Amino acid sequence: MIAQIKINFDLCKDPLLCRRCLSVCPSVVFVCGPTKIWKGRETDPQEYRIFGRYLDKCSGCGDCVKVCPTGAVDLGFLPKEQLAKRYQEERIAQLNERNS
Amino acid sequence: MCWVCEKYGNGEKWYLNPENYARRLYKVRKEGREASGADADPQAAGMGAGVVAELVKARISGDLKWEEEIKRDALEHAYQTHFGQVVTLDEYLQILDIAYPLVKMTCGCRRVQRGMPDEENFTCMGIGPGMYKWERWPETYRGGVEFLTPEEAKQWAMMNHKEGRVQTVDVFGTPYIGGLCQCEYPGCVAVRNRLDYDFKFLLKGHTVAKVDREKCTGCKSCLGRCQFKSLNLEVYTNKAYVDMDQCFGCGLCITACPSGAIELLDRESLPGLAENW
Structure with missing residues (x-):
């Protein structure tokens, strides 16, 4: 099974300063990066967004769900075969587009 | 000698060649969109991470050719722009006698992967004339920078080595060396991507x-x-x-x-x- 992590950005408003899921994850699955880059000033922490990045490294322990103060982390799992099929189809579409 | 030495070493190790600290004194100016708040991909944070989401997909799909293609294309770009190599402590100390100025700055990897607060995260070293104008793009240097004398930098480097951090050189526009990192697995994106995905943004040392x-x-x-x-x-x-x-x-x-x-x-x-x- 492969993790599918969805973050509800309506609930997760301040990921960089909250950072509980980033800090607790035993597998360093998350990334929390800026959505904007400004000249002459730092990006506001609220302009950061968090994502599950290394999904194939997620054990499914659920600590990120437990520590989230706003209930913004949705952790689900899909069978690897099902995802593999989906991504293989995406790849075929990508190659078809390139060759067309 | 590695391929970087052959190309940029001038007969010695490329990161001990002073030319590679001085070639590009001024970056190409970023005008227009960036100035007013350009969109950035939050998932691309960290060395080589712009393609990680696709690489993870390729790996899950089991399509080795796809994975190889992603790596080949990304590395072709990275080797012209931004990659790193492991160095020994002795080499690192030699570099601190070549490069100037030297600043302590926050580690972008541990910020985006662990959310480490800036004040606990001054574990990177920015080097070269670009540091004098860090305030133009302060997001890269969140929390500011701290200028060090070479002697202070050496003490700090030895402390980092003692505490167990891997030391690397990093180019920003090949072959211009603009940073020295103190890395670890898995907090460092480059080390993580190299070990877990065999993604060679980070080269082994000599x-x-x-x-x-x-x-x-x-x-x-x-x-x-x-x-x-x-x-x-x-x-x-x-x-x-x-x-x-x-x-x-x-x-x-x-x-x-x-x-x-x-x-x-x-x-x-x-x-x-x-x-x-």
């Missing part, structure tokens, strides 16, 4: 550690020092084991050994590893 099995007493002092999953204890013989094929040559295990049982060899003196970067 040295390799080798255990002298006669001298090793099995004291275990070196265990825990390796950030590359290359060191363990052979329990039955009670000797340290370094996987030389996987060793990046950082030298962290050596400085922890009280018996002088691990030595750093020149990678090129080992025919089986000479081309293993």
Whole structure:
């Protein structure tokens, strides 16, 4: 099974300063990066967004769900075969587009 | 010599060649969109991470050709712009005599992957004239920068080595060297991507550690020092084991050994590893 992590950005408003899921994850699955880059000033922490990045490294322990103060982390799992099929189809579409 | 030395070393190791610290005194100016708040991909944070989401998909799909294509394209770009290499502490200290100015700055990897607060995260070193104008793009230097004298920088580098961080050089526009990192697995995006996805944004260093099995007493002092999953204890013989094929040559295990049982060899003196970067 492969993790599918969805973050509800309506609930997760301040990921960089909250950072509980980033800090607790035993597998360093998350990334929390800026959505904007400004000249002459730092990006506001609220302009950061968090994502599950290394999904194939997620054990499914659920600590990120437990520590989230706003209930913004949705952790689900899909069978690897099902995802593999989906991504293989995406790849075929990508190659078809390139060759067309 | 690695391929970077052949191209940019001028007869020596490329990161000891002063030209590579001075070639590009001024970056190409970013005008227009960026100034007013350009969109950035939050998932692309960290060295080579812009393609990780696709790489993870390719890996899950089991399509090796796809994975190889992603890596080939990304590396072709990275080797012209932004990649790194492991160096030894001795080399790092030599670099601190070549490059100037030297500033402590926050580590972008641990910020985006661990959310480390800026004040606890001054573990990177920015180098070169670009540091004088860090305020133009302060997001890269969240929390500001701290200028150091070469002597302060050396003390700090030795402290980092003692505490167990891998030291690397990083280019920002090949071959211009603009940063020195103190890395670890898995907090460092470059180390993570290299070990878990064999993504060669980070090159192995010019040295390799080798255990002298006669001298090793099995004291275990070196265990825990390796950030590359290359060191363990052979329990039955009670000797340290370094996987030389996987060793990046950082030298962290050596400085922890009280018996002088691990030595750093020149990678090129080992025919089986000479081309293993």
